[in-house]
Amino acid sequence: MSQTRTEKSLLPLDAADLQLFKYQLKTKAQSLSFGRRLYQCNAAEDVADEKQFWLKAQLTNSSGFSSEGFLQELRCYRIMHAQQMQIMLPFQIISNLHIQQGSEHLNFTEVLLLPHAPAFFQQDPLLLTLPQVKHWLWQAIDALDQLEQAGWMHGDIKTEHFVMYEGQLKILDFEQARQIIAPAHVMNATPRYMAPELFQGQPKDIASEIYALGIVFYEWLSGQRLKASSYQDWAVLHCQQLKIELPAVFNAFLPLLLGMLAKHKTARMQSFLALKRCLITEIA
Structure with a gap:
């Protein structure tokens, strides 16, 4: 897995550490066909809740309709962060991310990384x-x-x-x-x-x-x-x-x-x- 550009991080995490993470696909079957991918991930050496994250992404070849919601969410995170709103989780938006998931090699233009948080x-x-x-x-x-x-x-x-x-x-x-x-x-x-x-x-x-x-x-x-x-x-x-x-x-x-x-x-x-x-x- 590699990445070429990361926006200013709002998480206590070095983006390079993502290369060491373990990823578990959590996307519901209905959403897979629309190109949505949701992974629960954690550092290989530590699986404690505070070290768990969620990575949300949309495949680059998915339809415009299915991509619009994801792109809207990224826009909202950027705008609301600029407005200094405190209701969002700390986040990271990473560009040009490549993930090797089993035999599947996935390319994401942008992904949203969020820390794990209980209901x-x-x-x-x-x-x-x-x-x-x-x-x-x-x-x-x-x-x-x-x-x-x-x-x-x-x-x-x-x-x-x-x-x-x-x-x-x-x-x-x-x-x-x-x-x-x-x-x-x-x-x-x-x-x-x-x-x-x-x-x-x-x-x-x-x-x-x-x-x-x-x-x-x-x-x-x-x-x-x-x-x-x-x-x-x-x-x-x-x-x-x-x-x-x-x-x-x-x-x-x-x-x-x-x-x-x-x-x-x-x-x-x-x-x-x-x-x-x-x-x-x-x-x-």
Whole structure:
């Protein structure tokens, strides 16, 4: 493996060390056909979590459509770093990288290297005090509020995109991120987190972001994953059937969730700042 140019590193890592790494392909089968490659990698002499990394890349001969999301993510990392946003993991973008993976020799124009970080919402809320649960929710809201205040929306909010790194919440996956003032061209969303209006063909906006985060919070606090077997079933669930019920110990957070998960977007809380105010004023 070799590389010819590395941008200023934001990781405590010498890019030359990548030549000594061991790589394990983690790309889902569905994504392989679109040229996406995701590797979990670590230094050969140390496999501790703090020495593990994730390498994300797109094959150079893949279609324009499948490449656009990856290129958009690279753009977002560069721009948000320039804006000095603190919600991203430290990262490294490396150009002209060549990987020998078994008998396969892969060439990548650019790759994104991120450190390993555990899931933020893997913490059982029942093992936390109510002030701690409140702080957990606050961290997620605050991160997305920072995005909104900087003029961005994430576009793909889901549980697995929140991680913990060095004691702070960070957000992953900016492939669908866009500036709020930019028009939305492609409707690409995960049905589990889709606001009712998205099933009706409306574009993503801050209201749909708030709804998606509400689903993240609801599943975490309830300890249950929403279930549906098809896109149509998800549409019926979100547009008609979803009822918000929490364990009694978390009922203090019910007004917040009801404000986030209102079926009609006009009845929903309209900003992440509004969510923060709700946490401060209504939840002691």
